[in-house]
Each structure stands twice: as structure tokens, then as C-alpha cells.
Amino acid sequence: MTNVSPLPGRDEDDREWHGRAACRGLGTDPFFQPADESSAERAVREEAARQVCAPCPVRVECRRHALNSREPYGVWGGLTEEDRRALYARAG
């Protein structure tokens, strides 16, 4: 998947932290599931994305954005779709 935004997802809101993102310039492929991805491939891709996110200086901002906007897809701030669903469920 190719996206004109330097970060995964949409760029409809003000995200000044984009410029400091560790994933800047990487494209969206490491962060979003392609249609034909197996569960094993998904696990590998998501772990690779987490490795990018782990030292990212804007991980907190990214994670906050994804949770607040209920981003349905992708790895954001080191959280997968499943991670976020679990957090939503726990929060009630």
C-alpha cells in the first residue's frame, strides 16, 4: 500500500508530531494488513512494526491519536488492531 502521507493512515487532523516519527518515509506497508496476508505473515509484520514504534519519540502521541480516534486498522504507537480492541473492551 502506498500513501502520500509520511505516516500510516489519514492526515485529516493536525498532527505536528509527524515530523518526528520514526516511521517517516517508510510507507504504510509495515503497519497495515494487505488483503492476502496470512496470520503467520501478520504476526511477523506486526512485530516488525512494533520494533519501529518502540524507540519512536512520538509513540505516546501516536498511540493517543489512534485510541482517541478509534483507528480501526494498522499498528499505531506499537498497538495493533487487536491490542486496541482489547483496551476498548477493558475500558468498557
Ligand code: SF4
Ligand atoms: S509510534 Fe510507530 S506508527 Fe506511530 S509515529 Fe512512531 S513509528 Fe510511526
